[in-house]
Amino acid sequence: MALALWLFSVCSLPALAAHPRGEAASTLAFVFDVTGSMYDDLLQVTEGAAKILESALGRASTPISNFALVPFHDPEIGPVTVTSDSKRFQRELRDLYVQGGGDCPEMSMGAIKQALEVSQPRSFIYVFTDARAKDYQLTKDVLQLVQLKQSQVLKWVERTIQVSKVHLLSTDHKEREEHLWLVPFDPNLKEVTISLSGPMPTIEILDPLGRFMWRGLGLNELLNIPNSARVVNVKNPRPGMWTIKLRSTGRHSARITGVSSIDFRAGFSTKPTSDFQKTSKRPIQGIPTHVLLNCSGLHPPGQLDQLELLSTSGETLMNLPIRPNSSQNTNTIWKVPEFMPPNENFFLKVTGYNREGYRFQRLSSVSYTNLVPGPPVVSMPRQTHCYYMQPASIRCSVKSLIPFTLRIIRNGTRIDSDRLFLGSVNTTWEISSVSGADEGFYDCVAISNSGTGIARTFLVVTGE
Structure with missing residues (x-):
């Protein structure tokens, strides 16, 4: 998920605080960004939302009368679901899917406004998005509704999009495990966010000097749902090799993302090419494959040197050297020798050095699956x-x-x-x-x- 959180200052009450006896029950509302940029986060976010729902239903002291779900993407909001049936609400939550998008600012204020309008007083509005609001002119209306209904808008999730969100690590594990990851943080990373979803999530971080990062002392805690998820953030991290220990007592997922202008995209082809128009987004199963890499934000003499294919659990499947594309005079197009794509889902990780000589790594935002060809x-x-x-x-x-x-x-x-x-x-x-x-x-x-x-x-x- 690795998403930054911001709370309305007027809504900083503890999440899901109990209502005084005799007061009307409230609404639990989720406002979801379903634009394309949320593709790689949506599954984890919906899982986290499901945990919030489970926690709310399990608290007798917190009367929840109904549920509201407000999906939004530019330029549309809805359809809005309001129901007192928790099972239907969970189905609607599971059925969320990303739609077209990528335009940074989104219609989040309008979606929050609709959620407040359909909710009972003193309700809990959780908002999940990776973009700032496009319809910021509605902020005054939203704040007035918050004050009028005395509701809490919680866990507003946003991403500063002056520079891009990049991925450093993404792993999924089916069992209780502890993992120690060594991740190079380069000077181009303006912030790094680490998230772990699963039962009893524990995150320990050491900087390149071997110092533990503590909450309030260089480490910002963005989200902490007991027995479900934890998200922490480091602003302007010291360049060098960081040590990140992640632990959970059951099935869990880990994500490390950053904010940086250095990133890459990949195209697959069955024969060598320097033209991205002749590549596809997925390799073909059983066919020798070439990868063309387009690296943005990397200035000479910075370079890429290795492509690693990783399983969804973070294990190395293959290492390949990266070479500059001889037909290009820029520092953006790179090529990889022919290889046979693995038969399982995989991520691409590139490593290299920036122009100051600092090592960096970037991970593809999604895992790749082979395209299984049909008959001619x-x-x-x-x-x-x-x-x-x-x-x-x-x-x-x-x-x-x-x-x-x-x-x-x-x-x-x-x-x-x-x-x-x-x-x-x-x-x-x-x-x-x-x-x-x-x-x-x-x-x-x-x-x-x-x-x-x-x-x-x-x-x-x-x-x-």
């Missing part, structure tokens, strides 16, 4: 027209992510030698001089390791 898709025109004693071309189009063999068949017999193609192609078979005997059906058959595709055309001979 073959198409031909329903009819192919030609003239007697004239040349004819029989056209065939094949779409395939992997190599395939192509053959032309008439009446069950091959009429030409097979052809091998490495990927999608438009091709033709030529008949130098058409006779009446050439009229009839022709089949174009593409055969790959993923299956067979076939299409048929009828050759019409005119003027015999």
Whole structure:
């Protein structure tokens, strides 16, 4: 999750404080940012929200009469769900999905306003987003509603977007474990956020000088939900190798993110290329793969030197050297030798040195899965027209992510030698001089390791 938190100053009461006896029950409301930039955080955030819900339901001293869920993304808010059925509320929470976005400021104030409007007085409004408000002009209205209803807007989650959110570590574990991570913090990191979700989360941090970081003494605690999640933050960390010990007593997830202008994106291809337009977002299963890297914010003589493929639990699957792309004179495009992608989900981690010689690492924001190719898709025109004693071309189009063999068949017999193609192609078979005997059906058959595709055309001979 690794998201910074900010609380309305007028709403700094303890979360889920008990109501005095005889007062009306309140609403537990979640306001969720479902824009694309939340993709990698949404699962963990919804899990944390589920823990908040579970905690609220388990407190007899905190009467909750109903629940509200307000998703938002630019430019829309909703649909708003208000229900007294906790199970339905949990289903709606699980069914949240990210939508288009990426535009930094979002419609969060309007969403909070709607949550306050549908909630009972003295309610609890949890807001989850990684962006500042676009509709800040509604701030006054929101604060008036907060004061009028005496509600608490809690755990406002925002990201300062003057520079980018970057990822340093992302791991998921199914059991009780303790992990010690050595992570280089470079001078370009303006802040680092460490989050751990799971039962009894414990975070211990040592700076490069071996000093423990304590809350209030260089370490900011952003979120602490007992037995569920903890998020801490370090502003302007000292450059060097930091030691981070994470521990949980059950299934847990860890995220380390930062704020930095140095980041990268990756493209996959089946053959070497220096053009990102010719790459795809996922590798193809079982096919040798090349990776093209675009590193932003890295100035000469800074360089990338290693690409590491990591499992979702943080284990190294493969190490590959990174080389500058010889066809580019910039410090942004880098290439990696051909490799066979692993059959499991994996992250990409790049390491290198900045222009001052400090080591840095960055992790892909999402894990990659192999694209499993389907059978070739073959198409031909329903009819192919030609003239007697004239040349004819029989056209065939094949779409395939992997190599395939192509053959032309008439009446069950091959009429030409097979052809091998490495990927999608438009091709033709030529008949130098058409006779009446050439009229009839022709089949174009593409055969790959993923299956067979076939299409048929009828050759019409005119003027015999």
